[in-house]
Amino acid sequence: MRSEDSVTRWGVISTANIGVKAVIPAIQASRNGRLVAIGSRDLARAERVALRERGARAWGSYEGVIEDPDVDAIYIPLPNAQHREWTIRALRAGKHVLCEKPLGLTSDEVREMFDASEQSSALLMEAFMYRFHPQIAWAREQVASGRIGPVRLIRSAFVFDIRSNPDNIRLKASLGGGSLMDVGCYPLNLCRVFFESAPEGARALTTQPANAEVELGVAAALDFGDGRRALIDSSFELPWRQFAEVIGEQGRISIPFPFTPGRVETAVRVDVGAEAWERHFPAVDQYQLQVEHFADCIQRGEAPAITRADSLAQAQAIEMIYAAADYRWPR
C-alpha cells in the first residue's frame, strides 16, 4: 500500500517515444510515483496515452500540464532546443522537473535553468538514466578500490544508424540535433563520472555531409590532466554500438552495454594481469530507478544525484568538443 503522501504525482510534456515507451511505464511501475497528466500539441495524442495509463488526465497543450494543480513533478522529453523554455516555465510554476539529456543547448542555458530551479525552490535534474543502473556504481567502486590502479585512459562510444529516418528530430538544427548532443553526450558523461573531473582540453573531428543540417558523427580525444585521456565517438551513420572501457595502470574494466543495457541480465568484466572476473547484474529498469530517485529527493527534500555543477560541466565539455572541431555551436 502506498499512502498518497509518499506518491509523487507526475505530469509528462509531449508524447515523445522515450516517454511513452520507457519513462511513463517506469513512473507507473515506481514505488513512489504515478502519472496524473500528459500533454501534447495534439489533444488526441495525449488522450491515447491517457487512455492506456488509466487515471491520467490529457491536455491539448504543454501549459495544461504545467498549470495542473494535481501535478508535483514534470518529466520533459522534448526536442533538445525546447528543454530550456519548458523547464523554466515548469519550474516557475513551482513544479519539480526531470528533463531529458542534454539539459540545455549551451552552458548558459543550463545556468539559466538551474537559476530558475533555485529561485522557485523546485528541483531540477538532467535525465542521465544510465547512471542509476547498479553496474555503473559497481564499476566505479572497482576503480575506487584501486584494483585496476590509477585510471589513465577511457574509451567509450554510443552509435546508431538513423539514415532511414530523415524526419528524426536528431537531424534538425532548429531542434538541437547532432550526434554529440544525442548519443555522444553519454560517453562524454561517463568519462567525466569515472575521472571525477572535467576535460581540460579536447581535439575533435565532426562528420557533416553537405546535405546535413547537423554533424552526424564526432570523434574526440579528451585531456583530463595528469596524463589521463579519453577517446570517445558517436555517430548516426554506423551500425548500433556501445561500450565503455576504463583502463588503469594495473588492469581494465569493460562495460559492454553501459548506456542502454535493456531489461536483461548484464555483466561487467575486470581484468588485472592474468586474472579476470565478471560481475553479473540481474535485469533492472534503470528508468524506474531514475524516477524513484527523483521522487525520493522531492519527498525527502534532498538534492538529486545529478547536480547543477555536474550538468554545467557536461554542457561546457560539449562546447569544448564542438569548438575543438570548429563546429559552430549552437547552430
Ligand SMILES: NC(=O)c1ccc[n+]([C@@H]2O[C@H](COP(=O)([O-])OP(=O)(O)OC[C@H]3O[C@@H](n4cnc5c(N)ncnc54)[C@H](OP(=O)(O)O)[C@@H]3O)[C@@H](O)[C@H]2O)c1
Ligand atoms: N534517456 C534516454 O534513454 C533517451 C532516449 C531517447 C531520447 N532521449 C531524449 O528525449 C528527448 C526526446 O527524444 P525522442 O526520441 O523521444 O523524441 P520524439 O519521439 O521525436 O518526440 C519528441 C516530442 O516532442 C514534441 N515536439 C514538440 N515540438 C516538436 C517538433 N517541432 N518536432 C517534433 N516533435 C516536437 C512532440 O510531442 P507532441 O506532438 O505530443 O507535442 C514529440 O512527440 C530528447 O531530448 C532526447 O535526447 C532520451
